[in-house]
Amino acid sequence: MQHRIFSGVQPTGNIHIGNYLGAFRNWARLQDDYDTIYCIVDLHAMTVDYDPVALEKARVDTAKILLALGVDPDRSLLYTQSQVPGHAELAWILGTMTPMGVLGRMTQFKEKTAAGVASNLGLYSYPVLMAADILLYRADLVPVGDDQRQHIEVTRDLAERFNNRFGDVFPIPEAYVPETSARVMSLTDPTAKMSKSDPQMKSRISLLDEPDMIRKRIRSAVTDSDPQVRYDTAAKPGISNLLEIMSACTGEPIESLVDEYASGGYGTFKDAVADVVIAEIAPVRERFEALENGDVREVLRVGGVRANEMAGTYQSEVLRAVGVGAF
Ligand code: ATP
Ligand code: LTN
Numbered sequence: 656m657q658h659r660i661f662s663g664v665q666p667t668g669n670i671h672i673g674n675y676l677g678a679f680r681n682w683a684r685l686q687d688d689y690d691t692i693y694c695i696v697d698l699h700a701m702t703v704d705y706d707p708v709a710l711e712k713a714r715v716d717t718a719k720i721l722l723a724l725g726v727d728p729d730r731s732l733l734y735t736q737s738q739v740p741g742h743a744e745l746a747w748i749l750g751t752m753t754p755m756g757v758l759g760r761m762t763q764f765k766e767k768t769a770a771g772v773a774s775n776l777g778l779y780s781y782p783v784l785m786a787a788d789i790l791l792y793r794a795d796l797v798p799v800g801d802d803q804r805q806h807i808e809v810t811r812d813l814a815e816r817f818n819n820r821f822g823d824v825f826p827i828p829e830a831y832v833p834e835t836s837a838r839v840m841s842l843t844d845p846t847a848k849m850s851k852s853d854p855q856m857k858s859r860i861s862l863l864d865e866p867d868m869i870r871k872r873i874r875s876a877v878t879d880s881d882p883q884v885r886y887d888t889a890a891k892p893g894i895s896n897l898l899e900i901m902s903a904c905t906g907e908p909i910e911s912l913v914d915e916y917a918s919g920g921y922g923t924f925k926d927a928v929a930d931v932v933i934a935e936i937a938p939v940r941e942r943f944e945a946l947e948n949g950d951v952r953e954v955l956r957v958g959g960v961r962a963n964e965m966a967g968t969y970q971s972e973v974l975r976a977v978g979v980g981a982f
Contacts, residue, residue: 660689660831661794663696663736663785665851666713667705670720671859672932673839673849675939676903677800681833683725685798691731692792692962693721695955698736698743699784702777703767703852718951720862723942728954736788738959741966745787746780748977749813752820753783757812762805786810790817791966795826801837802848804830821976836903842876845892860932863940870929873897874922884916884924894921901928904935 662682664674685691695717700710714735726733736742758764758779768774777784785806789797790813797807807830814825839849841858849859860872878893886909888895902909916924974980 657690658796659792659794660685660691660796660798661694661789661792661828662692662798663694663699663788664717664721665700666695666697666710666717666735667700667851668709668713668716669851669859670717670862671839671849671851672862672900672936673800673836673859674851675724675862675936676836676839676900677833678798679721679724679726681798681831682721682731683727685796685831686725686727686730689796692794693726693731693733694736694788694962695734696736696785696788699781702775702781703772714955715948715951718955719943719946719948720939722946722951722954723939724862728958732958732962732965733954734958734962735955738955739791739963739966741791741963741970742784742787745791745970745973746784748973749786749790749817750780750783752816753780753809753813757809758782761809763802782806782809783813786813789828790814790825791969793826793969795828796831797828798831800839801832804832824972824976833903835909836899839900840892840896842872842893842896845877845896860936862936863943864936865940866933866937869933869936870926873925873929873932876925878921882920883918884913884921886910886913894924897925897928901931904931 662678664679682691682693695714697710697714718733721733722728761782764779764781767778772778786809789810799807807828811827814827817825841847841849841853842860843855843858853859857872857875860869864872876893876897879891881891884894884898885891886895886898898909898912901912916927971980
């Protein structure tokens with residue numbers, strides 16, 4: 656049987672080069688070899704304070720970026736989570752078998768609440784909804800960045816618990832994480848991951864940034880004062896991050912980039928990084944601008960109808976197994 660891929664993105668704007676190199680670039684590449692389902696997870700985005708009008712806009716913009724970077728609705732199912740009620744229903748069922756202690760240990764939950772995000776039940780049970788997303792379609796591979804590994808572990812654990820109690824319903828999914836650039840770091844604090852929700856715009860390169868802006872951001876990226884270009888994440892986190900970004904964009908191993916730029920100074924190196932990043936993402940911005948909102952909404956509508964049909968069939972099996980629903 657062909658492997659099935661499922662992944663999700665929150666419609667929260669600011670899609671950056673970390674999201675792209677860590678996850679979305681793979682989404683497009685994987686379409687050739689796998690059955691691919693990509694979901695804009697708007698119910699997840701409601702777990703933090705948000706504006707309904709901005710959420711709707713971000714949903715369409717996020718879909719536009721995915722289409723611009725090569726997600727093809729003829730080869731992939733692309734839709735919005737809230738179009739398919741099965742996500743929330745399965746999350747409830749899985750929630751009844753999720754120990755509270757597991758959720759309290761989640762790094763993302765701890766980091767968000769420590770950063771002052773108001774805690775609520777949705778934020779706490781976020782990983783259960785994510786497990787439901789994946790298991791609803793019986794996916795077995797999940798392309799994500801490094802920060803999501805822990806949530807995939809919870810998903811695997813819930814699938815096993817479910818299967819042990821109710822019979823073999825779910826495949827046990829695996830994370831698909833790239834070897835380089837699975838954790839692109841912030842340009843202003845290279846010890847923290849680049850993040851959509853960082854209030855400092857300078858901390859990230861957005862996929863929609865103009866070339867001049869990209870160069871400015873890379874030139875001002877925080878680095879150390881020893882001018883040698885070398886890969887050492889502990890002593891030189893800023894330079895190591897730029898080396899990883901460059902390697903991910905060019906496909907050249909980090910060692911050969913180090914050989915090439917070791918003694919040229921940071922200015923020359925940063926300009927070279929800017930050149931390859933601009934070459935990599937400028938076409939995405941151009942394609943984004945050429946897409947019409949109405950057409951994108953239609954892609955999502957059609958995707959939602961298909962996803963709902965598929966989910967409905969699978970979900971009847973779950974309801975029957977747990978002894979609820981009309982069957
Ligand atoms: P936030 O940091 O505000 O929670 P985010 O930047 O993680 O948001 P998401 O929509 O939650 O954005 O993530 C989309 C995908 O991008 C996920 O697969 C995630 O693992 C990946 N990703 C996020 N940040 C990075 C990063 N800095 N490096 C590599 N991959 C990343
Ligand atoms: N939690 C993920 C987004 C997400 C997801 C998913 C990823 C929601 N559901 C299912 C993969 C599979 C994030 O914050 N990046």
